[in-house]
Amino acid sequence: MTGPATVVKAEPTDEILRLDDLKVHFPVKMPFVQRLLQRGETVVHAVDGVSFGIRPGEILGLVGESGCGKSTVGRACVRLVKPTAGRIFFDGQDITKLGGEKLRALRRRIQIIFQDPHASLNPAMTIGKAIGHPLRIHSSVFGPQKTGSEEFGEWIRQKVLNAMKEVGLTPEEQLYDKYPGDLSGGQKQRAVMARALILEPNLLVVDEGVSMLDMSVRAKVLELMLDLKRRHKLTYLFITHDLATAKFICDKIAIMYLGRIVEIGPAREIYADPKHPYTKALLQVIPIPDPDRRAKKVLPRGEVPDAVHPPAGCRFHPRCPAVLASCGWEARDFVDFLDEHLSDPKRAGDDETILGPIEDWRAKGLVASLETNPLKVRKAVERTNAVLVEAPVAMKQAVESVSSQNRTVIVRFRSHHQLLQSNVQGRVVECLLYQ
Numbered sequence: 561m562t563g564p565a566t567v568v569k570a571e572p573t574d575e576i577l578r579l580d581d582l583k584v585h586f587p588v589k590m591p592f593v594q595r596l597l598q599r600g601e602t603v604v605h606a607v608d609g610v611s612f613g614i615r616p617g618e619i620l621g622l623v624g625e626s627g628c629g630k631s632t633v634g635r636a637c638v639r640l641v642k643p644t645a646g647r648i649f650f651d652g653q654d655i656t657k658l659g660g661e662k663l664r665a666l667r668r669r670i671q672i673i674f675q676d677p678h679a680s681l682n683p684a685m686t687i688g689k690a691i692g693h694p695l696r697i698h699s700s701v702f703g704p705q706k707t708g709s710e711e712f713g714e715w716i717r718q719k720v721l722n723a724m725k726e727v728g729l730t731p732e733e734q735l736y737d738k739y740p741g742d743l744s745g746g747q748k749q750r751a752v753m754a755r756a757l758i759l760e761p762n763l764l765v766v767d768e769g770v771s772m773l774d775m776s777v778r779a780k781v782l783e784l785m786l787d788l789k790r791r792h793k794l795t796y797l798f799i800t801h802d803l804a805t806a807k808f809i810c811d812k813i814a815i816m817y818l819g820r821i822v823e824i825g826p827a828r829e830i831y832a833d834p835k836h837p838y839t840k841a842l843l844q845v846i847p848i849p850d851p852d853r854r855a856k857k858v859l860p861r862g863e864v865p866d867a868v869h870p871p872a873g874c875r876f877h878p879r880c881p882a883v884l885a886s887c888g889w890e891a892r893d894f895v896d897f898l899d900e901h902l903s904d905p906k907r908a909g910d911d912e913t914i915l916g917p918i919e920d921w922r923a924k925g926l927v928a929s930l931e932t933n934p935l936k937v938r939k940a941v942e943r944t945n946a947v948l949v950e951a952p953v954a955m956k957q958a959v960e961s962v963s964s965q966n967r968t969v970i971v972r973f974r975s976h977h978q979l980l981q982s983n984v985q986g987r988v989v990e991c992l993l994y995q
């Protein structure tokens with residue numbers, strides 16, 4: 561177990577939660593021999609330099625596609641996962657390495673609600689018992705000391721009934737002794753919220769907390785969250801893949817892509833005028849309830865790249881519709897493009913015999929290379945240039961040279977520009993278009 565850490569005071573700030581350059585990397589499990597051959601650990605860059613702050617009473621929406629690292633950020637905030645680097649401050653205190661009793665006390669003040677209310681409740685425990693459970697764990701902080709006494713039991717019962725009423729889980733007396741299986745999805749999520757609120761936390765991390773609910777129930781639970789925020793000055797970190805839901809309740813929005821925040825700012829401004837190409841793409845796929853204004857339901861081509869080897873430069877560059885030559889093109893982008901080309905018999909013609917098989921290409925940083933028959937090298941350079949004519953303009957412009965050396969064809973890319981964050985009309989954007 562981690563020992564109690566020294567508490568370091570952050571710079572004076574009015575933020576209740578602050579993340580500074582947070583990184584969470586997970587080691588990839590692989591056989592010993594493979595690890596030895598690779599010399600060094602392979603890691604998933606789940607969160608790779610995330611910074612933001614939330615003021616008391618604010619709702620920050622952390623939005624992105626699945627696998628972007630948003631849930632890992634949430635878990636790191638409640639210290640369910642260990643940060644690899646960076647710092648987390650809660651109420652002015654550095655909690656990055658907190659352990660033991662201090663971590664337990666912290667968990668009373670920051671609660672997390674998960675996506676699946678069915679999985680969050682023990683099917684063998686009555687609703688009343690489940691909601692009151694955290695009070696038993698933290699009994700030394702709350703209420704009468706004599707656990708197990710009649711007085712203690714009655715005190716818990718009253719607290720639970722109040723919490724149930726507060727979240728609209730009524731009639732509370734009747735539902736108290738029910739089991740999760742007797743409740744609807746919406747009622748279960750209310751029970752989960754009551755259990756989180758019973759410890760009177762300051763910050764709630766809601767991880768896809770309404771995604772599994774029907775639309776009508778979802779709206780009611782969101783209303784409830786807003787109501788609780790007003791009544792208890794609660795602060796939320798609201799994690800979701802759904803920008804439409806976030807629009808409903810968030811004051812601020814942070815858009816996350818492959819471990820990084822690409823745009824963050826006031827929700828109203830981001831929805832009205834998104835700046836980052838990824839934010840624009842996400843907003844375009846929100847369904848519009850108007851048959852005359854159908855939304856374009858396509859996210860940029862391709863899948864989210866793997867977080868073990870994130871793309872160089874801007875991580876969004878392989879999918880970005882506004883990509884520039886300086887955004888991070890590298891050898892593997894060319895090999896991927898060539899692979900697509902060779903897999904299409906109409907376009908490839910006899911390229912497969914000259915440039916294939918694709919497995920023979922090596923991609924290392926900015927250099928892609930193919931060792932071939934010395935008699936075929938000239939032809940291979942010629943065909944590589946011809947294939948590049950069909951490539952996206954920005955990729956073509958990023959190629960510095962296509963050449964040959966002995967029996968090797970070499971495609972070399974220019975270095976990319978360093979990506980910085982810029983202040984753009986009231987929000988922070990990480991995109992070369994604004995540098």
Ligand code: SF4
Pocket residue numbers: 836837838874875876877878880881882883884887990991992993
């Ligand atoms: S830096 Fe901007 S323009 Fe370039 S790939 Fe990234 S999002 Fe697109």
